[in-house]
Amino acid sequence: MDDDVKKEIRKFALQNAVEYDGKTNAKIVLAKILGSRSELRNNVKEVAEECSIIVTNVNAISLSEQKSEIKTSFPELLTYTKKSVEERHGLPPLEGAVQGEVVTRFPPEPNGYPHIGHAKAAIINEEYAKMYCGKTILRIDDTNPENERLEFYAAIKVGLEWLGIKYHKIKNTSDDLEIIYQKGKEIISSNKAYVCTCKRDIIGKNRREMKSCKCSQLDQNKNEDRWQKLFDEYSPGQAIVRFRGDMKSQNTVMRDPFLFRIIEGHHPLLEEKYRVWPSYDFAVAIEDSLDDVTHAFRSKEYELRNEIYYAILDALNMRKPKVLEFSRLEFKGMPVSKRVIKPLIENGKISWYDDPRLPTLEALKKRGITPEAIRKFIISLSFTKADTLAPFDALESFNRKEVDSKSIRLYQVKNPRKLLIKNLPFTEVEMSNHPTTDMGKRVVEVDGNIYLSADDTKNIAIGSQLRLMGLGNVKINRVGNDFEGEFIGDDVNVDFPKIQWVSQKNSHNLKILIPKQLFIDEKFNEDSLEELEVFTEPHYLGLKDGAEIQFVRFGYCRKDSANQAIYTHK
Ligand SMILES: [Zn+2]
Incomplete structure (x- = not known):
């Protein structure tokens, strides 16, 4: 060879x-x-x-x-990867990144359905790992049993799979609870944390007034005793572990924040096995360090927590990843918060978390937004620092580019008006499913009885000439509630109004849901879901559920079921 x-x-x-x-x-x-x-x-x-x-x-x-x-x-492999990545992705280079060494992670809490904000975090982490031939970890951050449910672990995985995100490793923070306890014990033993048994309101008051409590004066032996009591003696709320920060710090986060607390809830995976749970600050810092994360991304609202993140790792002499921030992604008038969405579901204002007006991944999918468009949109936003609300139509324009070449063209009419065409010289017409992509053709049976949209008949008078797309030219002879006309040939070089039509004898009745902005000026928009009854071609029924369609002169829709479609965008 x-x-x-x-x-x-x-x-x-x-x-x-x-x-x-x-x-x-x-x-x-x-x-x-x-x-x-x-x-x-x-x-x-x-x-x-x-x-x-x-x-x-x-x-x-x-x-x-x-x-x-x-x-x-083979040095060309290195330059090739770098160059192609820059061209494709457009994310800025990552500070301190070494080719082949980057490790990122996405740490969602299983306390709700994944939404566009999760997509942003997951995609940025994955893209950077790819860009530097590194690795990315999915770490389910499940250390607050009060909020977490098994169905959300699954929902997160399903959502990320739909987005096409690939991980080198999947784990749960709760897998490492014993290690986190060891680190807790270590930080107590090194006197960099203490157990505080003050009442909740006293702790709050002291933090506001920048005062230490008497617990912080206790020696380390006493704290070690108290640490043990967290596991078998204290009741919930009776004691917490606090980091020895700085009660005088301008950064309120640093005023002796808690590291562990007692929760006697049912954990989705561990059930009642444990009662002492780490704080977010403690768990995320320990886990990132242990997981060899090099670059830890989180949204800007955590910026003030960076100081405690690094302080915890310093106190334990652990390796420090680099923490980086990106801005939160939310759409105007489309809340992601469960506090806002849950009451709407309970009041029957929206159906469920997959309601097409919501920015959850399930809802975006249902509406016909593709994962490819979401990825491109998020990369295009990149690291714009401002926390402004993104307009939904920016995502729509990415989506249009994705779906246009894959969407079958069909006709639909709303508020149908009947038109009888006399002397139609054929009983079927063949129409292309797409103007440029080869998506085959369909045959439509016609007998001269068709429907037009009421909007298109407004200006019709006796003698009007119309171009019925794919069918031919018609001259109108009678107007009224119903219309009558005659076939006048198939010359395409005419400047008659070009309109779509549906054959009456095999028309299919369809409901189209049109999602609109859910909140306007912070108020629920009662007209946020329009329902439109239309007639379409029988070919609609032959499409798979989930297929994207462009209804000519109307817009893109996603087939939801035999009798319902959801409007995607213009
Ligand atoms: Zn205290």
Whole structure:
């Protein structure tokens, strides 16, 4: 075999190994080489043997040896990855990022359905990991049993799968609870935290007045005793662990924040096994450090918490990831907060968390927004610092580009008016499903009895001439409630009004839901869901649920069921 070919096989093997923790696989490498050099397909057996030898060889050397071999023998792999990524993604370079070393994570709490804000965090983390050939972790941040439910673990995974997000590792913060306790014990023993048994309102008052409480004076032996009592003696609310911060700090977060508290709730995975739960600040810092995260993203509202994040890791002598902020993503008039959405569901104002007026992933999907559009939209926003509300139509314009070439064109009419066309010289017409993409054709049976939209008949008078798209030209002879006309040929070079139509005899009755802005000026918009009854072509029924359609001269819609479609956008 050619040395050239062997070299290329080695290149693919190294590239793949570095992407996957230093291990590659002969089948993958074989597929790549055959894809790149089609002439080798006549000789698969020999190529496969060579792949297997080279793969064994590559797997036998360490990840760092693989990386350095790429640097010396195949430097084009590094520049190629960098360049293609910049062109494709447009996220700014990541401070302090080293190719192949970046680890990011997405840590959602399983306390609700995932929405556009989660999508932003997940996509930014994944994109950066890809950009630097690094890794990304999905870590379900489940240390507050009062808020968390099993269905949300699943909903998060389903939502992320729909977005096409891939992780190198999936874990739960609660998997590591014992380790987090060890760190808790350690921070108490090093006297950098203490157990406070003051009442809740006293703690609040002291924090406002920048005063320490008497518990903070106790020595470390006493604190170690009290730490043990959290697990078997104190009742919920009787004691918390507090970080020894700075009660005089201008950053209120630093005024001895709590690190552990007692919650006797039912945890979705661990049930009643544990009662002492870490604070967000403590759990996220420990986990990020232990998970080898290099770049920890979170939204800007956490900015004041960075100081405590670093202080906790310093106190425990643990490695510190770099914390970076991005702005929250919300759409104007589309709240993401459960506090706002839940009462609307309870009052029957909206149906459920997948109501197409909401920015949950389920709702966006139902409405016909594609994951590809969401990704491009989020990358286009990148790191705009301002916390402004994004207009929904910005996402729509990305979506339009995604769906246009895949949407079958169909006709629909609303407020139907009857038109009888005399002397129609045929009984069926063939129409293209798409003007430019090859999506096939459909045959529509016609007998001269058709429907037009009332809007399109307003200006019709006797003698009016119309171009009925795909059918032909018609001259109107009688007007009134119903119309009558005659077929006058199929010349397309006419400047008659061009309108869509539906054949009466096989028309299909369809409801179209049109979602509008849910809140206007902070008030629930009672007209936020319009329902439109239309007639469409029978071909609608042949489409799969979830198919995107462009109703000509109306807009894009997603088929929800045989009798209902949801308006996506213009
Ligand atoms: Zn106290």
